[in-house]
Amino acid sequence: xxxxxxxxxxxxxxxxxxxxxxxxxxxxxxxxxxxxxxxxxxxxxxxxxxxxxxxxxxxxxxxxxxxxxxxxxxxxxxxxxxxxxxxxxxxxxxxxxxxxxxxxxxxxxxxxxxxxxxxxxxxxxxxxxxxxxxxxxxxxxxxxxxxxxxxxxxxxxxxxxxxxxxxxxxxxxxxxxxxxxxxxxxxxxxxxxxxxxxxxxxxxxxxxxxxxxxxxxxxxxxxxxxxxxxxxxxxxxxxxxxxxxxxxxxxxxxxxxxxxxxxxxxxxxxxxxxxxxxxxxxxxxxxxxxxxxxxxxxxxxxxxxxxxxxxxxxxxxxxxxxxxxxxxxxxxxxxxxxxxxxxxxxxxxxxxxxxxxxxxxxxxxxxxxxxxxxxxxxxxxxxxxxxxxxxxxxxxxxxx
Amino acid sequence: xxxxxxxxxxxxxxxxxxxxxxxxxxxxxxxxxxxxxxxxxxxxxxxxxxxxxxxxxxxxxxxxxxxxxxxxxxxxxxxxxxxxxxxxxxxxxxxxxxxxxxxxxxxxxxxxxxxxxxxxxxxxxxxxxxxxxxxxxxxxxxxxxxxxxxxxxxxxxxxxxxxxxxxxxxxxxxxxxxxxxxxxxxxxxxxxxxxxxxxxxxxxxxxxxxxxxxxxxxxxxxxxxxxxxxxxxxxxxxxxxxxxxxxxxxxxxxxxxxxxxxxxxxxxxxxxxxxxxxxxxxxxxxxxxxxxxxxxxxxxxxxxxxxxxxxxxxxxxxxxxxxxxxxxxxxxxxxxxxxxxxxxxxxxxxxxxxxxxxxxxxxxxxxxxxxxxxxxxxxxxxxxxxxxxxxxxxxxxxxx
Numbered sequence: 001x002x003x004x005x006x007x008x009x010x011x012x013x014x015x016x017x018x019x020x021x022x023x024x025x026x027x028x029x030x031x032x033x034x035x036x037x038x039x040x041x042x043x044x045x046x047x048x049x050x051x052x053x054x055x056x057x058x059x060x061x062x063x064x065x066x067x068x069x070x071x072x073x074x075x076x077x078x079x080x081x082x083x084x085x086x087x088x089x090x091x092x093x094x095x096x097x098x099x100x101x102x103x104x105x106x107x108x109x110x111x112x113x114x115x116x117x118x119x120x121x122x123x124x125x126x127x128x129x130x131x132x133x134x135x136x137x138x139x140x141x142x143x144x145x146x147x148x149x150x151x152x153x154x155x156x157x158x159x160x161x162x163x164x165x166x167x168x169x170x171x172x173x174x175x176x177x178x179x180x181x182x183x184x185x186x187x188x189x190x191x192x193x194x195x196x197x198x199x200x201x202x203x204x205x206x207x208x209x210x211x212x213x214x215x216x217x218x219x220x221x222x223x224x225x226x227x228x229x230x231x232x233x234x235x236x237x238x239x240x241x242x243x244x245x246x247x248x249x250x251x252x253x254x255x256x257x258x259x260x261x262x263x264x265x266x267x268x269x270x271x272x273x274x275x276x277x278x279x280x281x282x283x284x285x286x287x288x289x290x291x292x293x294x295x296x297x298x299x300x301x302x303x304x305x306x307x308x309x310x311x312x313x314x315x316x317x318x319x320x321x322x323x324x325x326x327x328x329x330x331x332x333x334x335x336x337x338x339x340x341x342x343x344x345x346x347x348x349x350x351x352x353x354x355x356x357x358x359x360x361x362x363x364x365x366x367x368x369x370x371x372x373x374x375x376x377x378x379x380x381x382x383x384x385x386x387x388x389x390x391x392x393x394x395x396x397x398x399x400x
Numbered sequence: 401x402x403x404x405x406x407x408x409x410x411x412x413x414x415x416x417x418x419x420x421x422x423x424x425x426x427x428x429x430x431x432x433x434x435x436x437x438x439x440x441x442x443x444x445x446x447x448x449x450x451x452x453x454x455x456x457x458x459x460x461x462x463x464x465x466x467x468x469x470x471x472x473x474x475x476x477x478x479x480x481x482x483x484x485x486x487x488x489x490x491x492x493x494x495x496x497x498x499x500x501x502x503x504x505x506x507x508x509x510x511x512x513x514x515x516x517x518x519x520x521x522x523x524x525x526x527x528x529x530x531x532x533x534x535x536x537x538x539x540x541x542x543x544x545x546x547x548x549x550x551x552x553x554x555x556x557x558x559x560x561x562x563x564x565x566x567x568x569x570x571x572x573x574x575x576x577x578x579x580x581x582x583x584x585x586x587x588x589x590x591x592x593x594x595x596x597x598x599x600x601x602x603x604x605x606x607x608x609x610x611x612x613x614x615x616x617x618x619x620x621x622x623x624x625x626x627x628x629x630x631x632x633x634x635x636x637x638x639x640x641x642x643x644x645x646x647x648x649x650x651x652x653x654x655x656x657x658x659x660x661x662x663x664x665x666x667x668x669x670x671x672x673x674x675x676x677x678x679x680x681x682x683x684x685x686x687x688x689x690x691x692x693x694x695x696x697x698x699x700x701x702x703x704x705x706x707x708x709x710x711x712x713x714x715x716x717x718x719x720x721x722x723x724x725x726x727x728x729x730x731x732x733x734x735x736x737x738x739x740x741x742x743x744x745x746x747x748x749x750x751x752x753x754x755x756x757x758x759x760x761x762x763x764x765x766x767x768x769x770x771x772x773x774x775x776x777x778x779x780x781x782x783x784x785x786x787x788x789x790x791x792x793x794x795x796x797x798x799x800x
Contacts, residue, residue, distance in 0.1 A: 001627040013665035059640035099667040128666025227401040240459035243672030265413035266528025267499040272643030
């Protein structure tokens with residue numbers, strides 16, 4: 001019995017497609033350092049885990065479709081503390097991770113066959129969400145040479161067609177680690193005003209910026225485009241809550257909020273326990289974050305310094321998030337990534353990387369690149385980079 | 401800025417659309433008995449809550465996209481114990497509630513513009529999932545007079561067109577409480593074989609059957625249609641885990657499983673904590689279930705006996721699940737349901753019901769019906785029915 005044509009269009013995740021090979025290696029007793037996925041090893045704040053340990057509510061009931069009131073309240077407070085005091089609970093929908101928020105948003109702002117512009121390379125799962133919504137992603141190329149910053153206005157304008165409905169960007173960027181400058185955000189605001197497009201900002205990594213850089217949120221400018229701006233956010237990275245699956249969709253467009261809330265009603269609610277846990281976010285100390293960003297900055301430095309030393313590897317210095325896109329001195333990074341899992345071991349250990357081609361919509365690009373997530377503690381990160389260095393040496397000598 | 405046309409097609413949930421009125425009433429200090437939603441008050445098994453109380457894992461990481469291995473293992477064991485020992489983990493995908501499983505399935509088996517047949521009235525949220533997948537639900541009418549059992553084969557065949565891709569049914573049925581007979585399932589199997597359709601069985605309420613009736617699972621027949629049968633299941637009702645948002649999609653169609661797993665990769669994973677908790681399901685005692693079904697049978701009896709006594713109310717005796725569709729002696733049940741929340745109080749209490757029109761795809765049907773979920777403890781259920789009786793009296797006298 002044939003499945004639908006559209007199902008066949010859904011791509012495998014470049015972050016997860018090699019998982020079966022990793023499982024095989026693990027069965028053989030091989031230790032794998034996971035640089036393929038942004039699943040931080042930083043501890044979740046204790047004040048959140050306490051919610052689990054003191055759990056009393058029974059039964060485990062549905063929450064409201066829009067979100068558990070206590071969590072909605074906490075999220076509102078979070079934005080107020082950032083200085084965006086105009087954000088009201090009515091502008092917020094709690095989603096199952098930012099994944100659901102992005103998927104819903106694409107459905108809400110574009111019909112099948114429409115186009116959404118983004119900057120190549122981009123978070124690969126946008127491809128999945130576009131596929132399930134039968135939308136085309138139109139890539140505007142950015143380049144490693146200028147740190148993957150945005151191209152000029154004209155270059156973007158050339159890609160806007162009658163079918164273009166939105167621009168989506170991720171800031172700080174996954175996979176490149178780029179933090180967009182104020183001027184870049186302002187250019188996007190001008191563009192969506194001029195062409196009457198939606199502007200979708202994915203700010204999952206808002207707080208993860210280094211070297212004293214500050215992220216400029218869409219919220220700072222959203223009053224200029226209140227009907228067009230849509231913020232996608234999540235608690236996954238900020239509080240090491242990836243497995244809680246909680247995101248936020250924020251918009252001041254009433255029709256849009258009504259619509260996504262109707263979709264949310266259909267799937268009943270997000271998880272109760274996760275929301276009760278994440279509702280403690282207002283109690284997380286500033287000290288927690290300082291420590292977290294310091295730790296990531298250190299990791300970023302180690303990653304950058306060590307990668308640069310590997311012959312033939314090129315990587316721009318990541319300014320934020322916890323990813324980097326690195327050029328490797330070989331032709332097919334996916335084959336190399338698979339080989340790392342199936343064949344290469346150093347002291348019975350290996351590394352898992354995400355082939356970067358899946359992060360590009362432009363065909364042929366990224367084939368000699370990988371995305372590296374620097375989410376492991378320094379000792380493990382150093383070890384991973386040693387393994388990668390050795391693996392490249394062996395691969396170049398014997399395989400390629 | 402205009403949202404997409406398709407967003408405007410997503411219906412509000414008839415179960416949840418009156419929530420703002422309920423919130424308003426609650427603010428005024430009014431107690432509301434929730435008969436609108438199948439959110440049981442039965443306790444979640446302690447062995448599951450212990451997982452929360454003893455929580456150690458930190459950070460809260462993503463799980464595998466297909467499902468947390470421990471939970472997948474437990475789910476496999478669950479089906480084996482039911483006698484379906486051919487169900488393997490490879491045939492299972494863990495979803496965010498059965499909601500996500502149904503939405504994914506519709507995408508996977510039908511293209512935009514295709515049709516799926518179901519039996520009117522049906523679980524209203526199928527309309528949401530159909531809308532987000534741009535699929536048409538073709539209703540085949542069932543009637544209260546014969547307990548909402550399936551019509552004969554010819555009646556169903558008449559609705560099958562070139563665009564029909566599947567038949568979806570819920571057994572035991574939400575909203576009618578009907579438990580389909582062996583012969584009815586066999587007829588569906590014959591039909592999907594003859595017309596080469598997918599057959600989607602939603603068995604969230606598998607264990608909830610009364611008067612000694614046994615549910616006949618699609619799994620009993622799935623070997624006859626291994627490429628066509630798709631089982632949708634969840635732990636929400638079985639273990640009072642609605643707020644855990646965990647469902648299962650089960651299929652032996654390899655292409656389909658590959659496809660839905662790719663979709664699952666895009667949204668990364670279901671919740672870690674919920675899955676770890678639900679993985680304890682193999683340890684839940686048989687005693688727990690016996691007590692649960694006895695309790696629901698009692699509630700069913702009270703609901704049925706008391707509803708019948710209200711002048712002008714007609715309700716077939718529910719055979720399973722914990723819902724009933726009741727005809728009320730009025731013209732517009734939605735107005736009545738709203739009025740219950742905005743205007744009517746008995747000792748400062750009222751009831752919330754789900755207007756049944758939203759459970760029908762046939763225009764005009766269900767307008768004088770409500771869906772009642774008998775998920776409250778007997779004392780509260782009795783009280784709710786007294787309120788309903790009194791409310792109907794007042795409404796008929798003063799309003800209608």
